[in-house]
Amino acid sequence: xxxVAVTSCPTGIAHTYMAAEALEQAAKAAGHDIQVETxxxxxxxxxxxxxxxxxxxxxxxxxxxxxxRERFAGKPLVQTSVKRAINDAPGLIGExxxxxxxxxxxxxxxxxxxxxxxxxxxxxKVDQQAHLGTxxxxxxxxxxxxxxxxxxxxxxxxxxxxxxxxxEVANKVNGGTxxxxxxxxxxxxxxxxxxxxxxxxxxxxGAVAFSMLVxxxxxxxxxxxxxxxxxxAGIVAGLLANEIGAGFLGGLAGGLLAGATVMAIxxxxxxxxxxxxxxxxxxxxVSTLVVGALMLVVIGQPIAALQSGLTDWLDGLSGxxxxxxxxxxxxxxxxxxxxxxxxxxxxxxxxxxASGNLKVMAAVMAAGMTPPLGLALATVxxxxxxxxAERQAGEAAWLLGASFITEGAIPFAAGDPLRVIPSLMVxxxxxxxLVMGFGNTSRAPHGGIWVVGLIGKPVLYIIAILIGTVVTxxxxxxxxxxxxxxxxxxxxxxxxxxxTS
Amino acid sequence: xxxxxxxxxxDLELSATERGxxxxxxxxxxxxxxxxxxxxxxxxxxxAREAQMPTGIEGxxxxxxxxxxxxxxxxxxxxxxxxxxxxxxxxxxxHLIFLIGAxxxxxxxxxxxxxxxxxxxxxxxxxxxxxxAPNPEAVVTLVKKEVLGQ
Numbered sequence: 029x030x031x032v033a034v035t036s037c038p039t040g041i042a043h044t045y046m047a048a049e050a051l052e053q054a055a056k057a058a059g060h061d062i063q064v065e066t067x068x069x070x071x072x073x074x075x076x077x078x079x080x081x082x083x084x085x086x087x088x089x090x091x092x093x094x095x096x097r098e099r100f101a102g103k104p105l106v107q108t109s110v111k112r113a114i115n116d117a118p119g120l121i122g123e124x125x126x127x128x129x130x131x132x133x134x135x136x137x138x139x140x141x142x143x144x145x146x147x148x149x150x151x152x153k154v155d156q157q158a159h160l161g162t163x164x165x166x167x168x169x170x171x172x173x174x175x176x177x178x179x180x181x182x183x184x185x186x187x188x189x190x191x192x193x194x195x196e197v198a199n200k201v202n203g204g205t206x207x208x209x210x211x212x213x214x215x216x217x218x219x220x221x222x223x224x225x226x227x228x229x230x231x232x233x234g235a236v237a238f239s240m241l242v243x244x245x246x247x248x249x250x251x252x253x254x255x256x257x258x259x260x261a262g263i264v265a266g267l268l269a270n271e272i273g274a275g276f277l278g279g280l281a282g283g284l285l286a287g288a289t290v291m292a293i294x295x296x297x298x299x300x301x302x303x304x305x306x307x308x309x310x311x312x313x314v315s316t317l318v319v320g321a322l323m324l325v326v327i328g329q330p331i332a333a334l335q336s337g338l339t340d341w342l343d344g345l346s347g348x349x350x351x352x353x354x355x356x357x358x359x360x361x362x363x364x365x366x367x368x369x370x371x372x373x374x375x376x377x378x379x380x381x382a383s384g385n386l387k388v389m390a391a392v393m394a395a396g397m398t399p400p401l402g403l404a405l406a407t408v409x410x411x412x413x414x415x416x417a418e419r420q421a422g423e424a425a426w427l428l429g430a431s432f433i434t435e436g437a438i439p440f441a442a443g444d445p446l447r448v449i450p451s452l453m454v455x456x457x458x459x460x461x462l463v464m465g466f467g468n469t470s471r472a473p474h475g476g477i478w479v480v481g482l483i484g485k486p487v488l489y490i491i492a493i494l495i496g497t498v499v500t501x502x503x504x505x506x507x508x509x510x511x512x513x514x515x516x517x518x519x520x521x522x523x524x525x526x527x528t529s
Numbered sequence: 530x531x532x533x534x535x536x537x538x539x540d541l542e543l544s545a546t547e548r549g550x551x552x553x554x555x556x557x558x559x560x561x562x563x564x565x566x567x568x569x570x571x572x573x574x575x576x577a578r579e580a581q582m583p584t585g586i587e588g589x590x591x592x593x594x595x596x597x598x599x600x601x602x603x604x605x606x607x608x609x610x611x612x613x614x615x616x617x618x619x620x621x622x623x624h625l626i627f628l629i630g631a632x633x634x635x636x637x638x639x640x641x642x643x644x645x646x647x648x649x650x651x652x653x654x655x656x657x658x659x660x661x662a663p664n665p666e667a668v669v670t671l672v673k674k675e676v677l678g679q
Binding site: 040042044049091115 | 578581582584586587592594595596618619629631640643644645647648649650651652
């Protein structure tokens with residue numbers, strides 16, 4: 029078995045090294061490979077990312093915060109005090125074996141000590157502030173790496189359902205009108221198979237996996253920041269972001285808020301007796317209440333107001349310059365990919381479709397297809413600008429983009445919003461303008477390339493999408509190349525975070 | 530670099546019965562050798578570390594230590610107590626006391642030597658040899674051999 033460990037104590041001259049030696053001896057005696065990173069005064073030699081990726085279990089024997097612990101995210105973890113490692117290293121190695129076998133992070137009796145007891149050493153704090161930008165990216169990338177499987181599984185199931193059952197399968201499950209036919213929604217899930225068939229079953233499963241996308245993103249951003257006690261506040265913040273329609277940007281904000289809240293609570297010194305229940309009861313309870321209330325009250329209300337304001341504005345624009353409308357709808361579709369702004373644009377397209385204007389729907393759909401397609405293209409032409417996890421997400425993004433599942437772009441946008449979102453908006457705005465200019469029409473509210481039979485002037489439509497895809501990819505490559513330096517650090521963190529996924 | 534420990538810094542018959550006293554008597558040896566400039570500053574730094582979490586570990590070992598402005602070079606003082614002194618370990622009092630001082634601004638090469646000392650303390654053979662050491666010179670020779678490989 030391969031083990032990696034970090035030892036760390038307040039002074040960094042004695043216990044850090046004793047614990048390291050004890051762990052090395054015990055691991056050797058048990059026939060395991062071990063690499064120990066001593067975060068002490070003699071300077072820490074970081075364990076190589078490949079060794080972390082190959083490790084079966086991680087041991088933290090630390091009385092102060094482990095530096096850059098994001099590197100180890102997702103590995104079976106045994107966390108304890110530095111003294112425990114000195115006094116009972118063989119027992120600890122045994123726990124690491126158990127953790128590796130069960131494959132889940134196992135808490136130990138001492139797990140509460142670093143959280144509630146000694147705070148981080150002053151030197152570590154300065155370090156944290158100096159690298160806040162890097163740490164922020166590592167937090168986001170941790171969330172993204174856990175989210176990607178949900179995007180892939182959910183998105184591909186939905187796309188396959190479209191392929192096998194026709195795009196109207198969405199309406200067979202959820203109700204509504206598709207190409208002039210009215211479908212009743214499935215009221216009782218036991219009727220799902222009869223009413224919507226196997227394709228409907230796949231669509232429903234995919235949709236449920238998709239609904240977890242924002243909660244998982246928010247939850248694991250918070251987890252990267254504040255460890256296990258922060259997971260609940262992050263996931264609840266993500267679920268509430270779904271409920272208030274805040275989209276992935278709302279979930280991203282909620283996850284960061286949850287992590288920051290937990291980090292703040294951990295700084296409060298509490299009496300020894302209370303310290304034991306802090307990570308299990310007090311921190312989850314308080315942080316979930318605070319973050320949940322903020323999401324509902326502070327974020328929820330303005331989003332509702334924003335959506336009704338945007339809807340009124342779009343209504344006022346209809347009838348004016350069609351190309352301008354195409355640009356605006358394109359910008360909106362790509363801004364938050366399933367979030368509040370995107371929803372307003374999509375609802376505007378559905379509304380136009382219902383009143384007989386088929387052009388707006390065509391623009392909305394095309395502009396929603398280019399973000400995943402453009403990113404998929406970018407991951408192929410400039411592999412080194414993307415993390416391994418992102419390149420994997422890029423493979424699924426082809427299918428998702430082609431199926432008008434704009435959410436396929438979220439993993440990229442959530443990890444690097446300031447560079448990715450503007451690039452997507454440029455490509456989608458161009459696509460929207462082109463479709464409006466070509467005068468394409470769509471009688472289908474969704475389905476992407478699979479409903480090409482319902483599209484007016486299909487060849488020009490595909491050309492518009494291809495141009496938008498290329499422009500999106502080019503913008504992403506240009507903006508990402510400008511911030512090249514930061515991608516390197518993030519790659520190591522993400523490799524560690526996604527090694528198990 | 531001077532030696533990590535000299536025979537002057539070894540007390541094989543530590544008379545103190547309490548942590549603070551024992552630390553002070555060893556610290557006075559460091560001061561007499563010119564390795565600690567201000568005894569009170571040094572004592573306060575050791576106490577501060579000890580207050581975070583007692584430094585005693587199982588097997589009868591106490592390791593008071595600090596990084597301090599008052600320390601001139603990486604240094605070790607060793608005391609042996611026949612009756613034992615409570616150092617906060619769960620399994621009983623400490624019989625072998627290692628007082629470790631490091632300069633506050635010490636570079637990595639200074640710290641490496643203390644790191645290898647700390648690593649040796651884990652080994653039962655090293656502890657046993659220290660328990661049996663007949664005189665201070667034997668302790669110094671043992672530390673040199675085990676820690677510095679000389």
